Amino acid sequence: GLGGGGSGSMTIVPGTAPGFPPFETKQGGEIVGFDIDLLSAVVSNTDYELESWKDFEFSSLTPALKNDKIDVIAAAMTINEKRDESIDFTNPYYSADQAVLVRKGASSPPSEFAGLAGRTVGVQEGTTGASVVEKQLVKPGKIAQSKFNTYGNYVLAVEDLVNRNLDAVVLDTPVARTFVDRRAVTIAATYETGEKYGFGVRTDADDLTKALNDGLKQVRNGSKYEEIRDEWFAG
Ligand code: GLN
Incomplete structure (x- = not known):
């Protein structure tokens, strides 16, 4: 992740912890959910591109991020002081x-x-x-x-x-x-x-954090956020 291999676009590897519906679950072997669709929409507003999702148990996500196995955590992760000591978060996207x-x-x-x-x-x-x-x-x-x-x-x-x-x-x-x-x-x-959920990023990835915040703002200002929310929280 966080490199383009000379292709011109910067790719990022997203990580999540399926088993937390409707934010992330496995459906027929595929990882789907609100976080999956939201991060895709957010990233589509940036110069980055998402690679395939990697899944971990929730408690392994922060180590995976810090060890460069993934570049962003999208796992309904609550922004709190303790976690903020070791990773950074984007602006909140859900309460x-x-x-x-x-x-x-x-x-x-x-x-x-x-x-x-x-x-x-x-x-x-x-x-x-x-x-x-x-x-x-x-x-x-x-x-x-x-x-x-x-x-x-x-x-x-x-x-x-x-x-x-x-x-x-x-x-x-x-x-x-x-x-x-x-x-x-x-x-x-x-x-x-x-609690407020944010996407988790490494502390040295300020460009990515800023891009995700800009992308999130666009998603929230338009109708995309409501669209995704209505799809996963209907009824
Ligand atoms: N929001 C809770 C937390 O951050 C639960 C997240 C989860 O289980 N995916 O701890």
């Missing part, structure tokens, strides 16, 4: 909070985030959902470490929830809503975090 997902018809589901105390909770490794549960509930001893389960992706966590191995899964609100549409699960409570 989210955290949701407590439980089985449909579960008896006495938690009516608020704090109600997760004493329950068995699943999260995806390396996410903001994992850190909020850890900070608010595991560290203060409200959930035993043995009842705090981390998964490589949220599809596996939701599977364990449906199979009654978990009482709840904590994850980003838009993704929780997508699972509600697809599985026998429901949102019992939400926890306001006011």
